[in-house]
Amino acid sequence: MNFKSIYFLICVLLVVVGVIFGQMFHTSNDNLDSLIKVLSMVANVATLFGVIVAYLALHAWKEQYKHNKLDTLIDTLEDDFGRLYRAMSAHRNAELFLEKYRANAGSAHNVGYLNDQCVDKLDQYLKTRGEYGISFNKLNRHHKLSQESILSAYIISIKLVPILQDLTKVYKEPNSDDLLLENSAMLENLWILYCNEFKTLRGKVLLTSC
Numbered sequence: 001m002n003f004k005s006i007y008f009l010i011c012v013l014l015v016v017v018g019v020i021f022g023q024m025f026h027t028s029n030d031n032l033d034s035l036i037k038v039l040s041m042v043a044n045v046a047t048l049f050g051v052i053v054a055y056l057a058l059h060a061w062k063e064q065y066k067h068n069k070l071d072t073l074i075d076t077l078e079d080d081f082g083r084l085y086r087a088m089s090a091h092r093n094a095e096l097f098l099e100k101y102r103a104n105a106g107s108a109h110n111v112g113y114l115n116d117q118c119v120d121k122l123d124q125y126l127k128t129r130g131e132y133g134i135s136f137n138k139l140n141r142h143h144k145l146s147q148e149s150i151l152s153a154y155i156i157s158i159k160l161v162p163i164l165q166d167l168t169k170v171y172k173e174p175n176s177d178d179l180l181l182e183n184s185a186m187l188e189n190l191w192i193l194y195c196n197e198f199k200t201l202r203g204k205v206l207l208t209s210c
Contacts, residue, residue, distance in 0.1 A: 076135050078198045084153075087128040087129070091122055098111070098115060099168060100171050129153050130153075156194075
């Protein structure tokens with residue numbers, strides 16, 4: 001029940017109390033028994049009014065708490081996605097440098113160093129993806145989201161695969177600059193896609209929680 005309904009109910013109860021008071025002054029006069037009865041009725045109405053207001057206040061508090069909880073969880077998930085995206089970009093860039101060096105027949109020493117960098121960035125990406133998955137599961141406990149949701153860590157990983165696979169052919173083709181731009185655009189489009197998805201999620205979840 002929203003606050004407009006609460007205010008309406010309060011107004012109705014005030015009208016009822018006013019009618020009772022009017023009846024009291026109309027009928028009681030010098031009749032003490034009538035006065036006592038009317039005052040008793042007023043006390044009962046006031047008690048009922050207090051109980052209703054307390055219930056509505058508790059219900060409103062619970063709804064507000066749920067709303068704030070979901071808002072916080074979505075904020076956390078979105079922040080974790082930002083970190084995940086940066087880890088994905090770093091992982092992709094490390095793979096790109098390695099492919100470029102291999103295509104240019106770089107020394108084994110430098111290739112080994114770049115390979116170590118790839119392993120390090122991959123580890124960071126996997127760690128960040130795990131943290132994102134934990135945040136996703138926390139939100140999922142309060143607002144059901146399918147593991148097939150575009151926001152799940154599993155689906156994000158799937159969307160990263162073609163971006164990484166395309167890197168192996170970038171420097172093997174004469175139009176490597178164009179292919180590199182296309183690959184970069186794929187990564188940027190992934191960011192735009194998820195920014196819009198978080199906006200949609202926030203609007204849907206917070207609207208239904210009100």
